[in-house]
Amino acid sequence: MAKIIVVTSGKGGVGKTTSAAAMSTGLALRGKKTVVLDFDVGLRNLDLVMGCERRVVYDLVNVIQGEAGLNQALIRDKRVDNLFILPASQTRDKEALTPEGVAEVLAQLKEDFDYVICDSPAGIESGAQLAMYHADEAVVVTNPEISSVRDSDRILGLLSAKTRRAEQADEPVREHLLITRYNPDRVDSGDMLTLDDIREILAIDLLGLIPESEAVLRASNQGVPVTHDAESDAGLAYADAISRLIGEDVPLRFHEARKKGLLSRMFGGGHR
Amino acid sequence: MKLLDFLKRERKQSAPVAKERLQIIVAHQRSQQGQPEYMPKLERELVEVIRRYVDVDDDAVQISMDSEDSCSVLELNVTLPRE
Numbered sequence: 001m002a003k004i005i006v007v008t009s010g011k012g013g014v015g016k017t018t019s020a021a022a023m024s025t026g027l028a029l030r031g032k033k034t035v036v037l038d039f040d041v042g043l044r045n046l047d048l049v050m051g052c053e054r055r056v057v058y059d060l061v062n063v064i065q066g067e068a069g070l071n072q073a074l075i076r077d078k079r080v081d082n083l084f085i086l087p088a089s090q091t092r093d094k095e096a097l098t099p100e101g102v103a104e105v106l107a108q109l110k111e112d113f114d115y116v117i118c119d120s121p122a123g124i125e126s127g128a129q130l131a132m133y134h135a136d137e138a139v140v141v142t143n144p145e146i147s148s149v150r151d152s153d154r155i156l157g158l159l160s161a162k163t164r165r166a167e168q169a170d171e172p173v174r175e176h177l178l179i180t181r182y183n184p185d186r187v188d189s190g191d192m193l194t195l196d197d198i199r200e201i202l203a204i205d206l207l208g209l210i211p212e213s214e215a216v217l218r219a220s221n222q223g224v225p226v227t228h229d230a231e232s233d234a235g236l237a238y239a240d241a242i243s244r245l246i247g248e249d250v251p252l253r254f255h256e257a258r259k260k261g262l263l264s265r266m267f268g269g270g271h272r
Numbered sequence: 273m274k275l276l277d278f279l280k281r282e283r284k285q286s287a288p289v290a291k292e293r294l295q296i297i298v299a300h301q302r303s304q305q306g307q308p309e310y311m312p313k314l315e316r317e318l319v320e321v322i323r324r325y326v327d328v329d330d331d332a333v334q335i336s337m338d339s340e341d342s343c344s345v346l347e348l349n350v351t352l353p354r355e
Contacts, residue, residue, distance in 0.1 A: 146293065146294055149294050149298075150298065150301070153298045153301055154301060157302070157306075161305070161306060187287070190285025190286065190287050192287055193287050193294075194287065197287070197290075197291045201295060
């Protein structure tokens with residue numbers, strides 16, 4: 001039986017899709033059979049970040065409306081075994097996702113996979129609520145920025161009230177904090193919320209800290225999840241987050257500014 | 273002179289301000305969590321009613337709902353201006 005994990009944030013543009021792609025790729029690389037679903041009906045982008053946009057034939061809405069079978073709609077990842085993508089519809093409106101339909105699709109996926117990753121749309125409307133409803137765990141993606149932290153807190157409120165686990169008084173959804181776009185230099189200069197500030201305000205477990213990195217844009221440009229850029233700071237940081245997700249204890253890194261040597265001070269920082 | 277101004281000007285760090293603002297707004301958000309959806313409207317209408325008699329500020333009325341086992345308690349705090 002799979003674990004269902006929603007990647008959510010409230011605010012848009014904080015790195016939900018990047019994180020969903022990176023984490024599902026990382027899980028599959030570790031041998032976990034993983035499927036990643038795009039819930040952003042009308043504005044799908046997971047296919048682009050995963051690099052499979054030209055192989056989309058059917059989507060989640062087609063499956064829910066009975067126009068295609070689940071196996072027809074699932075796209076097998078080209079790079080990693082055990083990894084599948086279920087894209088969102090580009091043309092339908094978001095009402096096309098019905099609670100019953102989503103429940104049925106997730107129930108089927110749960111049988112066949114180890115991990116089901118739901119990439120939530122931004123906002124707190126029906127699409128975001130459907131994406132989180134069946135979750136066992138939630139990854140709350142947060143930037144060190146005031147509006148993102150506030151929206152994350154709103155999402156935490158919804159996770160504790162509007163999910164299946166909350167409604168059925170089951171064990172609550174396990175909430176993880178994933179901080180993205182962290183810039184230790186700006187933290188040191190006092191113009192960015194610190195890791196500890198964010199943890200103190202949101203008061204949930206830290207799953208990972210992804211530094212602001214050139215590797216992330218490079219990855220989405222190419223349609224190759226940043227986990228594959230295994231030498232990059234962001235790639236390593238996502239690998240750490242995945243380790244923690246599957247229960248390994250790994251130390252935190254990339255949270256402190258790198259000490260600059262004389263050469264890099266003179267000629268600018270090297271490539272990361 | 274300009275250089276001296278530049279050196280004297282101490283730039284205030286902005287992150288502590290962000291943290292303080294967040295702590296306040298998040299505490300407010302959490303206090304509203306799980307409350308019935310009519311609460312904001314009830315709060316507005318209560319202010320209107322009180323204003324018929326006393327001139328109070330928008331934030332003069334604070335209401336909260338606490339649920340216990342068998343009943344819910346609506347707590348109402350009205351701050352009246354000094355005579």
